[in-house]
Amino acid sequence: MAKESSSIPCTPLLKDELDIVIPTIRNLDFLEMWRPFFQPYHLIIVQDGDPSKTIKVPEGFDHELYNRNDINRILGPKAACISFKDSACRCFGYMVSKKKYIYTIDDDCFVAKDPTGKEINALEQHIKNLLSPATPHFFNTLYDPYREGADFVRGYPFSLREGARTAVSHGLWLNIPDYDAPTQLVKPRERNTRYVDAVLTIPKGTLFPMCGMNLAFDRELIGPAMYFGLMGDGQPIGRYDDMWAGWCTKVICDHLGLGIKTGLPYIWHSKASNPFVNLKKEYKGIFWQEELIPFFQSAVLSKECTTVQKCYIELSKQVREKLGKIDPYFTKLADAMVTWIEAWDDLNPPKVAAEVPNGPAKAK
Amino acid sequence: MSLKLEDNEVDIVVAALRPNLNTFLEEWRSFFSNFHLIIVKDPNLEEDLQIPPGFDHQVYTKSDMDRVLNGASINFSGHSCRYFGYLISRKKYIISIDDDCLPARDNSGVIVDAVAQHISNLQTPATPFFFNTLYDPYRQGADFVRGYPFSLRDGVECLLSCGLWLNIADYDAPTQIVKPHERNTRYVDAVMTVPLRAMMPLSGINIGFNREVLGPALVPGLRLDGEGKRRWETIEDIWSGMCAKVICDHLGCGVKSGLPYVWRGVGSDADNAMDSLKKEWEGVKLMEEVVPFFQSVKFPKTAVTAADCVIEISRMARENLASLNPVYAQAADTMEAWVDLWKVAGS
DSSP, rough: OOOOOOTTTOOOOOOTTTEEEEESSOOTTTTHHHHHHHSSSEEEEEEOOOTSSSOOOOOOOOEEOOOOOHHHHHGGGGGGOBSSSSSGGGGGHHOOOOOOOOEEETTTTOOOOOTTTTBHHHHHHHHHHSSHHHHBTTTOTSTTTSTOOOOOTTOOOOOGGGOOOOEEEEEEEEESSSHHHHHHOOOOOOOOOOOOOEEEOOOOOOOOOOOOTTEEEEEEHHGOOOOOOOTTTTSSSOOOOOOHHHHHHHHHHHHHHHHHEEEEEEEOOOOOHHHHHHHHHHHHHHHHHHHHHHHHHHHOOTTOOOSSSHHHHHHHHHHHIIITHHHHHHHHHHHHHHHHHHHHHHHHOOOOOOOOOOOOOOOO | OOOOOOGEEEEEEEESSSOOHHHHHHHHHHHHHHHHHEEOOOHHHHHOOOOOOSEEEEEEEHHHHHHHTTTOHHHOGGGGGHHHHHHOSSSSSSEEEEEEEEEETTTOBBBBOOHHHHHHHHHOBTTTTTTOOTSSSSSTTOOOOOOOOOTTOOOOOOEEEEEEEEOOOOOHHHHHHHHHOOOBBOOOOOEEOTTTOOOOOOOOEEEEHHHHHGGSSSOOOOOTTTSSSSSSGHHHHHHHHHHHHHHHHTOOOOEEEEEEHHHHOOOOOOHHHHHHHHHHHHHHHHHHHHHHHHHOOOOTTTTSSSHHHHHHHHHHHHHHHTTOOOOHHHHHHHHHHHHIIIIIIOO
């Protein structure tokens, strides 16, 4: 086997800076396949559904597990903002984490192989994506210019080549693609077999559908925007949790000058959910979406919104004002968005920066 | 991919900057042979062109340009000679590939028909209003993903298809100097729409476009003082690409980027790049002014064609940029002359 060139930089593990958040109602057998890649990391398991059920976590994984009783205990009345009987509950994991980065993955997602047959270390690719800049202000036709073997193309302005900080890394899926219910019904056999070897930044001002199946983000940069909404039990809608978080996150990233990348890494999505069940969940969303998109496309945040929390509260006001008339659900959602930020700030009090004087220069 | 290719709807424009087109045309023969070729000779090239037999083609030279220009001051030398080809074509679609590019092979080793891919890009809708994370939803085996609004799934007409390059990528001079040995070996199997309001650098090396609608927008407007023959000594395609993009955005049409790849063979000599750096540095500086300018371009509702929009851009360039550098005043003049010419000779 050829010796690895020392000039190829190694991606840091970040094992003490990254938490893996997994929502589950079934079991965590899928973790066995991920063991070589996930074992160094701390897992935050958010158990949805019946809290009296015991979810067995495979041996050897450092983890904390929260069920509905824990969520109620920790958040008290604010627990109402966390969805029940929907994987949207995963955002509770983001809130309780103490790490800088989050990787979230669904329990029916497995390790994929690249076209050479090599197993893909999805977490490593997400880390690469998050640690290198994004380029939201100008599209690079050779995609991510910071990747090995690529660069900015002729005509790309030099003043924009430093890029912006990357807040989110959105990965994709081979096998079962993330289609909505109508598309699933029309194309039940379609499988995604196309490996597109690219990472790219979604341009500023452009919205996209963010899928929560294989997603990583910088919690310190954008965490409070990653609220996955009110879905599931007692709610009129489902399967729009990650979409909602994605639209809010994109508007806020655009406002704060942060970047969102999409593309690699791929995971292997094994389970196709029931399209009839999905259709019921998505039904209202399909119509509401038509109003939500223009809302987000035209959302403007004021200059005073200098933190993610401020941006999010401002957005919640606009949701209440402009979307409340579509359905009372949006008024409830606006309330929940505020509750989420309150809960986030309770669990993540701002660090007080200690006054540390510069020490003497260390001799080299 | 078996869309019916309307052979009589496509012209392939070849800018001949060097006399020997034998290798280029032989390598492309199987993909070019169904189409009419417009071969435009760089007016500064003195030697006769060598063209292998069997191609339906027409060669245009300096005398043709002079005749059509009839005194108008548009400079068609160097890489800009291809714009003459765009002007005098009568077809709906134009495909243009630099003469130092050969067909590429995809990841399975199959030779890529770049012409067919450009036509496919132009004949399937673009989706500029919302980003699809599975890229082109109209491709076999792909679709719109969950969360993509249904009202946007019809897409809009694609007017411009920007292809890419394996081997020697289209880098500028400074990048060539820093990375003289870098080769692009990554075949990214995707076509995607460049979203509304996102700007991008158009590389004229490998493109296809809808001449009927967009033609006037591809304009040889911005020339560097010391513009040369090497790609990294030019900026005409970058300027015309930015015009094309803002115009497509205004007209509610799309621009795609990605496949097809061509294999680009010119060696990048670091010494050559060093010389170019002196010439291209001007271009690099200009981009810093050009980008904010295009970001601020707004068209009135009365601008409903590409030609209308080009006139607006030239007016705005004269107002906002001319004071910064004489090349912009020149660009504005050229753009106006271009639209006039287009009305006479182009439509």
